[in-house]
Each structure stands twice: as C-alpha cells, then as structure tokens.
Amino acid sequence: MLDKDIFGGLVRLHVLYHASHEEIFGLGMIEELEHHGYKVSPGTLYPVLHGLEKNGLLASRVEQVGKRNRRVYAITASGRKALRVAKSRVWELFREFFEEELEFGGGGAARKRPSVAGARSAKAPAK
Numbered sequence: 001m002l003d004k005d006i007f008g009g010l011v012r013l014h015v016l017y018h019a020s021h022e023e024i025f026g027l028g029m030i031e032e033l034e035h036h037g038y039k040v041s042p043g044t045l046y047p048v049l050h051g052l053e054k055n056g057l058l059a060s061r062v063e064q065v066g067k068r069n070r071r072v073y074a075i076t077a078s079g080r081k082a083l084r085v086a087k088s089r090v091w092e093l094f095r096e097f098f099e100e101e102l103e104f105g106g107g108g109a110a111r112k113r114p115s116v117a118g119a120r121s122a123k124a125p126a127k
C-alpha cells in the first residue's frame with residue numbers, strides 16, 4: 001500500500017461496507033479490494049480484520065469449508081453505526097474533492113446533502 005495511514009482508512013471502510021452486506025472472509029476481501037485498485041497482502045488485511053473485531057465493529061465465527069476452517073466476519077451494531085457516520089463523512093469529503101465537477105456538471109441530486117447531524121461540527125470524529 002502507498003501510505004498505510006491514508007489507505008488503511010479507506011480499506012477499513014471498504015471492509016465495513018462489504019461486511020454490512022454479507023459475511024466476508026480474508027481472501028475474498030483481498031480479491032474484492034483488488035477490484036478497487038488496492039493491492040493488500042494477507043499480512044496487512046488480517047490485522048485490519050482483527051483490529052475491527054477487537055474494536056467491536058466486526059464479529060467473527062469459524063466456518064468449515066470442505067476440510068478447512070475459515071474465519072468469517074459480519075458487521076456488528078456498532079459497526080453499522082460507525083459505517084453510517086463514516087458514510088456522511090465520505091460524502092462530505094467527496095463533495096469537497098469534486099466541488100467543481102459537481103458545480104458545473106449540473107448534478108442536482110449529487111449536491112443535495114444527506115441530513116446527518118453533526119457532519120459539519122468541529123468535534124473529533126466518533127471512534
């Protein structure tokens with residue numbers, strides 16, 4: 001990865017997002033991230049999964065696949081909450097990044113703000 005501080009955050013958001021739709025597992029997630037242009041090794045991704053679980057955003061269970069065991073992860077209630085907040089922050093960031101494109105592209109719908117309380121407050125982001 002280019003910069004772990006920056007891209008690690010984006011990778012975590014992808015992981016949370018996918019875990020909110022279905023159970024995920026390490027290798028599947030690595031392939032998914034590859035589609036998005038992230039080259040993430042197991043040595044990078046597994047600590048990310050463990051960290052998210054340790055923080056209560058994901059919960060895991062062991063599933064048997066043929067003769068092998070595989071650990072699968074699902075999002076928790078706090079994970080969903082964190083994802084909701086992150087989504088509003090990403091939206092805010094996206095708007096700022098692409099302000100000009102949105103202005104001149106006439107994307108009326110794209111300019112509408114989601115009603116998210118505190119998205120503009122100066123408070124530190126919720127952890």
Ligand SMILES: [Zn+2]
Pocket residue numbers: 014018032033036
């Ligand atoms: Zn994805």
